[in-house]
Amino acid sequence: GDSVTQMEGPVTLSEEAFLTINCTYTATGYPSLFWYVQYPGEGLQLLLKATKADDKGSNKGFEATYRKETTSFHLEKGSVQVSDSAVYFCALFSGGYQKVTFGTGTKLQVIP
Amino acid sequence: ETGVTQTPRHLVMGMTNKKSLKCEQHLGHNAMYWYKQSAKKPLELMFVYSLEERVENNSVPSRFSPECPNSSHLFLHLHTLQPEDSALYLCASSQESATYTDTQYFGPGTRLTVL
Numbered sequence: 028g029d030s031v032t033q034m035e036g037p038v039t040l041s042e043e044a045f046l047t048i049n050c051t052y053t054a055t056g057y058p059s060l061f062w063y064v065q066y067p068g069e070g071l072q073l074l075l076k077a078t079k080a081d082d083k084g085s086n087k088g089f090e091a092t093y094r095k096e097t098t099s100f101h102l103e104k105g106s107v108q109v110s111d112s113a114v115y116f117c118a119l120f121s122g123g124y125q126k127v128t129f130g131t132g133t134k135l136q137v138i139p
Numbered sequence: 140e141t142g143v144t145q146t147p148r149h150l151v152m153g154m155t156n157k158k159s160l161k162c163e164q165h166l167g168h169n170a171m172y173w174y175k176q177s178a179k180k181p182l183e184l185m186f187v188y189s190l191e192e193r194v195e196n197n198s199v200p201s202r203f204s205p206e207c208p209n210s211s212h213l214f215l216h217l218h219t220l221q222p223e224d225s226a227l228y229l230c231a232s233s234q235e236s237a238t239y240t241d242t243q244y245f246g247p248g249t250r251l252t253v254l
Contacts, residue, residue: 031181061242063245068247069247069248070143070145070229070245070246070247070248071182071229071231071245072245073243076242116182120243127172127184127243128181129181129182130181131179131181132181
C-alpha cells in the first residue's frame with residue numbers, strides 16, 4: 028500500500044540556517060504530494076503542494092520539488108525563522124479521498 | 140467565520156460519559172473527514188463523508204459514531220471511551236470528484252482526554 032516516510036525529529040536549527048526535511052513515498056499511480064504545517068495548539072495548515080512530476084510547490088519561502096525518479100518530496104527553506112518552529116507533515120493523496128496517507132511528522136525547533 | 144471550525148477545543152470525559160464533537164466548514168466543500176492524531180503515530184483517517192454519505196470507515200471501534208446531517212456539518216458521537224482514545228481529533232474538508240482528491244483543509248482540532 029501507499030506509505031510516506033519522513034526523517035525523525037526533532038530538528039533543531041539556529042535562526043537563518045538552511046532547512047531540509049526529507050520525505051520519500053511509495054504509491055500506486057500518480058499521487059499528489061503535500062506538506063502541511065502544524066503550529067502548537069492548532070490544526071494542520073496546507074503549506075504547499077505539487078500534483079505531478081517535476082512540479083515545484085512553494086509558499087512562505089518553503090519549497091519542495093516532486094521527484095518521481097527518487098520518489099521524494101523534500102522540504103527546503105533557505106533561512107529559517109523562530110516563527111517557523113512547528114511540526115511538518117508530508118502527505119500523499121492518490122486515487123480519491125480514501126487514498127490519503129500522512130507521514131509521522133517532523134518537529135522543527137528554531138532557536139534565536 | 141471562515142474555514143473549518145471545531146468545538147469544543149478541549150474535552151475531558153469519563154469512560155461512561157457520552158459526548159459529541161462538532162465540525163463545521165464554511166468553504167462550500169462536498170466531503171468531510173475525521174482524523175485521530177496521537178503522539179508518535181501517523182495521522183489516522185477515521186471516517187470520510189462525501190455528499191453526506193459515509194464512504195469510508197477505517198475499522199474504527201463502534202464507540203465512535205459519526206453523523207453528517209448536511210455537507211457543512213459533521214459530528215463525532217462518543218460513548219464508553221477508553222483512556223487510549225485520548226488524542227487530538229481533527230476534522231477536515233475538501234472538494235471531491237469521482238477520481239480526484241483536492242486539498243484538504245483542517246480545523247484546529249479537539250483535544251480529548253478520557254479519564
